[in-house]
Amino acid sequence: MKFIIDRFDGKKNYQQTYTVEKKDIEALTLLGTLLFIKQHLDLTLNFTASCRMAICGACGVRVNGHSYLGCDTKMTELFEEYKDADTFQISPLANYTVLSDLVVDWEPAIENLRKIKPGLVAKDKFSEKEGCVQNQEEYDRIVKQWDCILCGVCASECNKLTADRSDYMEPFVFTQAWRVANDSRTKDPMIHVKPAVTNGLWNCVHCQECANRCPKHISAADDIAGLRALALRKGLNSGVGPAHAKSFYTDLVEDSGRLNEIRLALRTEGMSTALRAGTAITLMRAGKMNPLEVFGGHEIEGHKDLVKMIEAAHAANKE
Ligand code: FES
Structure with a gap:
């Protein structure tokens, strides 16, 4: 099997390929495989781990672009997920700055x-x-x-x-x-x-x-x-985010139950910003909104039941 590992030596990024026998790692975890490579093939490979029992959180890495906890992921699970692939790419966690190989800041x-x-x-x-x-x-x-x-x-x-x-x-x-x-x-x-x-x-x-x-x-x-x-x-309701949430609620409950993307933009960004940004026209061109329904449309089927469900959720939340 081949493991292509993304490496970083502090100055340059490169990839290194390690070849191992499947029988040597198939009973291991993903972290066990990294330890196997370090112990048997390359002592310079850097990664972090401590507890080896899904407690310390130190062993996160990516395999084929998806993130896993190394000590909590069996190789057999990866074989199943990737349909018995014989090559895996291992990379550091994304959205962190890489310090060395699979170690992030x-x-x-x-x-x-x-x-x-x-x-x-x-x-x-x-x-x-x-x-x-x-x-x-x-x-x-x-x-x-x-x-x-x-x-x-x-x-x-x-x-x-x-x-x-x-x-x-x-x-x-x-x-x-x-x-x-x-x-x-x-x-x-x-x-x-x-x-x-x-x-x-x-x-x-x-x-x-x-x-x-x-x-x-x-x-x-x-x-x-x-x-x-x-x-x-608690009254922290100013800004675009709360306005957007309130607009969803108004469309679903107080209006027809149909999400109206144009009114959503107008209510969220304000009339002048939305018009300046051309949001309404862009949405219409993209087929996201029927121009005939800009100021309201017919009520969706089951709207009354939807309102009842939302009101029940409100009531449950207050209890
Ligand atoms: S080594 Fe501690 S969570 Fe994996």
Whole structure:
């Protein structure tokens, strides 16, 4: 079998191909295969790993362009996923700066994590004697997000970070913000929600890749949606993102139930910006909107049921 590994020596990028017998690695994990190559073929190959049991989050790499936790991925799973391919390309996580071979720089991501204050700032009312007691329901609410091991797989898969890293943070940072903001012991969720908003909360592009690839099956996309709802409930509702969300709601519930892309642009960007950008004309030309329905169309089938479902979701959320 061939493993083509993307390497970086601090100055130049290159690829190196390693040939191994399938029988030597088929019972191993992906991390085990990297260790095999390092031990038997090339001591200079650099990658990170520590616990080897899906706890420390250090061993994320990409195989054929997709991100995996190395110690939690069996080679047999990769053989199945890639239909018994005999060549694999292994690369460092995407959307991070590469330091050496498969080793990436975590410092900017950790800096982002610090922004949302991931440590609990507890309510004053907890006495020293009782500590911060949670009941089972309160604990269950956030237990999934506690599973996040900061492996960076979600960030590596994130299409928004690939397009532009300057106004967004790693999806796991939003998951950590959701966890601590929804902890029953927290003094004020806004300690965590506000920095999430000012650091790109509304810039998620809903591609769901973070949720699809998380080795712990956490959906950062859902956590981002939860943080947005919390921000809106707490009155943080200015800007394009909240206007866009409100416009969706108006189309679905108060209007015909049909998403009207032109009105969406007008309500989100404002009349003057949308017209200046030619958004309406571009959408019509692309066949995204029927010009006859710019100011409303006939109600979609089942609209009343849709409204009932949304109202029921609202009611459940308030309970
Ligand atoms: S080595 Fe710790 S998570 Fe893989």
